[in-house]
Amino acid sequence: MPSMNQRTPKLSAVSLVVAGTVLVACQRPSGADLQPEIDRLSSELADTQGKLLAAVKSAEAQKQEVATAIATIEASKRETGLKDKLIQQREEEIAAMKNAISAVKNTDALAYSEASAQVPKGSTSTALERYQKFVADFPESPLVADANRAITELTPQAAKDAQYRNGLIDPRRSDRDLIKRFGDGIVTVQELGPLLRRRSQAEVIQLLGRPTRTYRNGTELGYEDKVIDTTTGNKSTLVISFEADRVTALRSGYQGREIKP
Numbered sequence: 001m002p003s004m005n006q007r008t009p010k011l012s013a014v015s016l017v018v019a020g021t022v023l024v025a026c027q028r029p030s031g032a033d034l035q036p037e038i039d040r041l042s043s044e045l046a047d048t049q050g051k052l053l054a055a056v057k058s059a060e061a062q063k064q065e066v067a068t069a070i071a072t073i074e075a076s077k078r079e080t081g082l083k084d085k086l087i088q089q090r091e092e093e094i095a096a097m098k099n100a101i102s103a104v105k106n107t108d109a110l111a112y113s114e115a116s117a118q119v120p121k122g123s124t125s126t127a128l129e130r131y132q133k134f135v136a137d138f139p140e141s142p143l144v145a146d147a148n149r150a151i152t153e154l155t156p157q158a159a160k161d162a163q164y165r166n167g168l169i170d171p172r173r174s175d176r177d178l179i180k181r182f183g184d185g186i187v188t189v190q191e192l193g194p195l196l197r198r199r200s201q202a203e204v205i206q207l208l209g210r211p212t213r214t215y216r217n218g219t220e221l222g223y224e225d226k227v228i229d230t231t232t233g234n235k236s237t238l239v240i241s242f243e244a245d246r247v248t249a250l251r252s253g254y255q256g257r258e259i260k261p
Contacts, residue, residue: 108134108137108138108141108143109143111130111133111134111137111138112134112141112143112146112147114130115127115130115131115133115134115147115150116150118130119150119154124154124157124158124161125158125161127150127154128151128154128155128158131147131148131150131151131154132151132181132184132186134147135147135148135151135186136184136186144233144234145232145233145234146233147233148186148228148229148233148234149230149233151186151188151228152188152190152228152230152233155188155190155191156190159174159191175195178191178192178195179195179207179208182208182223182226182227182238183209183226185225185226185227185228185235186228187226187227187228188227188228188230188252189227189230189238189250189251189252189256189259190230190259192227192238192250192261193250193259193260193261194261195207196240196247196250196261197247197261198246198247198261199246199247200242200245200246200247201221201242201245204221204240204247205221208223208226209223211223212224212237215239215254219241219242219243220239220240220241220242221239221240221242222237222238222239222240222254223237223238223240224237225237226238227252228252229252229253229256230252236252236253236256237252237253237254238250238251238252239251239252239253239254239256241258247261248260249261
């Protein structure tokens with residue numbers, strides 16, 4: 001039978017095991033003690049999930065906003081490009097219309113019609129000036145003959161109107177205008193008659209310049225293409241006849257009818 005001293009180590013070992021078990025049991029938290037921590041973590045997890053979901057929704061909304069903005073910008077670009085194209089087309093159309101108007105304005109038919117339109121208005125002087133300008137600007141036009149006939153018809157009345165006006169302002173102005181138109185070859189023999197009446201050769205040459213030719217041993221002076229033939233409407237030679245060194249007759253062309261000034 002073992003002695004008391006031999007049983008003592010076994011008891012001590014058991015005691016140590018029990019004590020260790022009790023100590024471990026005392027250190028482990030009970031189920032009731034973990035529940036608050038579990039609840040806190042669950043709350044944090046739910047809050048984090050909510051924030052994550054909100055962030056995802058916000059990101060999706062921002063993505064949609066960006067896509068909408070990009071689409072708006074692209075549509076604006078297309079609209080701006082279309083507007084620029086339309087503006088360019090309008091500018092080209094306007095330029096073409098301006099060119100067409102300019103081309104029409106530069107036609108002899110329009111110039112002639114503008115001159116003719118002054119006659120019904122009673123603007124004799126304006127009509128005459130425009131017909132004369134027409135002849136100068138469009139010498140090759142088939143309407144020149146008609147314009148010259150109109151000049152012949154309008155000249156007497158225009159001369160009377162001009163003489164009246166100029167007599168009040170400048171008595172010599174009508175003579176200067178007549179000599180200028182003589183230089184341009186757009187005057188009639190009838191108009192020159194009063195200016196050259198009873199003048200000497202020297203006075204005629206001083207007024208009209210040196211003749212281009214002479215006839216009948218110098219008793220007639222010729223100025224080529226300086227007057228309008230009223231029968232044809234074309235330019236002709238002015239022939240001035242002298243007797244006793246004074247103007248006695250004027251003709252349009254060498255074979256033309258004599259006109260006594």
